[in-house]
Amino acid sequence: MQGEKIVLLGVNHKTTPVEVREKIALSTGYEEPLIALKNITGVKEYYLLSTCNRVELLLVTDAGAEVEDAIIEFLFGSRIPREECRNYLYLHYGEEAIHHLFMVAASLDSMVVGEAQILGQLKEAYRHAAQFNCTGPLLNKLLHKSFSVAKRVRTETAIGSSAVSISYAAVQLAKKIFGNLQEKKVMLVGAGEMAELAAEHLVGQGVGSVVVANRTLARAVDLAKRFNGTAVSIEELVSQLEHVDIIISSTGATDIILYKEQVKAIMRSRMNKPLFFIDIAVPRDLDPKLIDIDNVYLYDIDDLSSVVEMNKSERDKEAIKASRIVDEETLKFQRWCQGMAVTPTIQALKSRIESIGRNELERTLTRMGDISEKDRKNLEKMISSLTSKLLHNPLMYLKEESCAGRDNSDRKITVVREIFGLGNGDEHKSS
Numbered sequence: 001m002q003g004e005k006i007v008l009l010g011v012n013h014k015t016t017p018v019e020v021r022e023k024i025a026l027s028t029g030y031e032e033p034l035i036a037l038k039n040i041t042g043v044k045e046y047y048l049l050s051t052c053n054r055v056e057l058l059l060v061t062d063a064g065a066e067v068e069d070a071i072i073e074f075l076f077g078s079r080i081p082r083e084e085c086r087n088y089l090y091l092h093y094g095e096e097a098i099h100h101l102f103m104v105a106a107s108l109d110s111m112v113v114g115e116a117q118i119l120g121q122l123k124e125a126y127r128h129a130a131q132f133n134c135t136g137p138l139l140n141k142l143l144h145k146s147f148s149v150a151k152r153v154r155t156e157t158a159i160g161s162s163a164v165s166i167s168y169a170a171v172q173l174a175k176k177i178f179g180n181l182q183e184k185k186v187m188l189v190g191a192g193e194m195a196e197l198a199a200e201h202l203v204g205q206g207v208g209s210v211v212v213a214n215r216t217l218a219r220a221v222d223l224a225k226r227f228n229g230t231a232v233s234i235e236e237l238v239s240q241l242e243h244v245d246i247i248i249s250s251t252g253a254t255d256i257i258l259y260k261e262q263v264k265a266i267m268r269s270r271m272n273k274p275l276f277f278i279d280i281a282v283p284r285d286l287d288p289k290l291i292d293i294d295n296v297y298l299y300d301i302d303d304l305s306s307v308v309e310m311n312k313s314e315r316d317k318e319a320i321k322a323s324r325i326v327d328e329e330t331l332k333f334q335r336w337c338q339g340m341a342v343t344p345t346i347q348a349l350k351s352r353i354e355s356i357g358r359n360e361l362e363r364t365l366t367r368m369g370d371i372s373e374k375d376r377k378n379l380e381k382m383i384s385s386l387t388s389k390l391l392h393n394p395l396m397y398l399k400e401e402s403c404a405g406r407d408n409s410d411r412k413i414t415v416v417r418e419i420f421g422l423g424n425g426d427e428h429k430s431s
Contacts (some may be wrong), residue, residue: 004044006142006337008097009071009089010056013111016088023079024055030128037074037134042067045136047143049104049125051118053111058101060138094337098142099330105146106153106322107160114159114315119150138340142333149329156325159318167197169307170278170299171205174246177276177297183208185244189237190251191219195280196226198248203227211244213237215251241266241275248278249285260289267293280304342398345413348422353391357383394420 011021030048037046042063049056055075061067068091076085092100103109107118126143129135135143154160171181178184184207188195191214199210210229213236214220220231232240234257241247241263251257267275272295279286279300290298361383365376394416417423 004060004062004138006094006097006138007059007061007068008056008092008100009059009068009075010049010054011075011088011090012054012056012109014109015090020080020088021053021055024075024077030125031132033074034128034132034134038132040067040070040074042070045139046134047126047129047139048134049122051121054104056104058097058139058142060136095330095334098333098337099326101142101146102149102326102330103323105150106326107150108153108319108322108326113319116154116160119147122150123147138337141336145329145333149326152329153322153325157318157321159315159322166280166301166304166308167195168201169304169311170198170248170280171201173278173297173299173304173307174202174276175205177274178245181205181207184246185209185211186246186248187211187213187240187244188223189213189234189247189249189257189285190253190281191223195248195250196223198278198280199227202246207246211240213240238262238266242269245274246276246278248280250280251285253281253285254283256287257285258290259287260293263287263290263296264293267296278304342413345416345422346395346398349394349416349420350391352420352422353387357387 011024013021030050033048033050034046037043037048037057042061043059044062045060047058049058057071057075059067059071072085072089075089076082080088090100100109105119105122107114107116110118122143126135130140174184175181181202184202186199186202186207186209188199188210191212203210210224210227211232212220212224212227212229213232213234214223215234217231217233220233224231234251237258249257263275274295274297277286277290277296277298279298282301284300286298286300288298288300290296361379364379365371398412398416
């Protein structure tokens with residue numbers, strides 16, 4: 001590993017506007033770009049991650065700026081003027097690269113901190129890299145460690161437990177009211193984006209069916225298809241209340257579309273089964289007096305926003321704990337890397353000193369002629385003791401550097417190799 005370095009470079013939602021990111025999004029999937037990367041000289045191992053919010057490359061290389069230039073060319077091609085590319089790009093080396101990867105895996109670098117989707121995306125990208133033999137011993141170890149770091153963050157913090165989007169907050173409230181959402185029926189009134197997102201979350205939680213009511217029936221039919229649901233006209237809204245459990249309303253109406261008395265009449269035919277209304281519309285679609293009816297629950301956009309803000313505060317506290325875990329795991333992995341870097345030199349040094357000891361012992365025994373077995377063993381013990389004492393200081397010199405976590409292990413390795421005539425260590429590099 002001496003001379004090799006870990007490099008991470010890429011673009012994400014923080015550094016690069018969407019109009020630039022969409023130009024480098026890998027719409028062809030992973031196979032084509034992974035095969036193309038094999039042709040870049042100097043790259044020993046590599047891994048590619050491509051999502052809607054980021055494209056990142058993780059490399060092991062012993063080359064310098066020429067590899068970086070080739071990777072930038074690979075990322076941007078002729079789509080972005082060359083002089084602009086580095087304005088959008090971030091580059092991390094060694095410990096910083098490890099730390100960034102762990103932050104991404106732990107969802108601390110995501111647009112929504114704590115979202116669980118990114119870990120699945122990392123694993124999917126790794127499956128493709130492994131399939132095409134792009135990763136080797138170092139990146140395999142590093143990527144598996146990133147997965148375990150993410151798991152540790154999820155286990156030891158509550159970073160993923162609080163709703164931090166309007167749509168997800170609506171789903172969490174529904175779960176509090178109904179417990180298990182299996183077999184519950186949802187009705188979307190209108191076709192607003194947040195209502196669609198809430199419906200997606202609810203479908204993900206296993207709700208039984210979705211009904212879409214909209215003024216434009218064609219739009220209702222299109223949206224219902226997305227959720228394998230059914231479409232009804234807006235005039236059927238009240239009658240449908242008898243058959244559903246959760247209503248998400250986000251029409252563009254300028255006035256109330258559903259009043260207390262209409263719902264009160266339906267509750268009798270529903271045998272007072274709970275009815276949960278989520279009013280995401282501005283101005284509001286639903287009569288605020290609905291809340292006065294027994295077993296009717298109503299939340300509007302302000303209610304959901306306050307839940308989100310409260311949860312963001314809680315998630316920020318958990319993010320501090322999660323960052324500490326990432327820092328700790330980064331340090332551990334960096335120390336492991338440095339240990340791997342000095343191991344070939346330690347082995348070569350031991351081999352050199354022990355070889356000198358054995359050769360000198362054989363010469364001495366040859367000159368001395370016949371000696372007793374006891375004297376022979378004493379000489380062997382003396383050589384072994386000398387060898388250990390000679391090795392002690394240089395080994396401590398190398399190992400202390402590794403454990404201290406400082407960043408000049410390569411300099412120490414070079415010094416020891418020069419002093420003891422061990423060569424430049426090329427034969428020990430990972431392929």
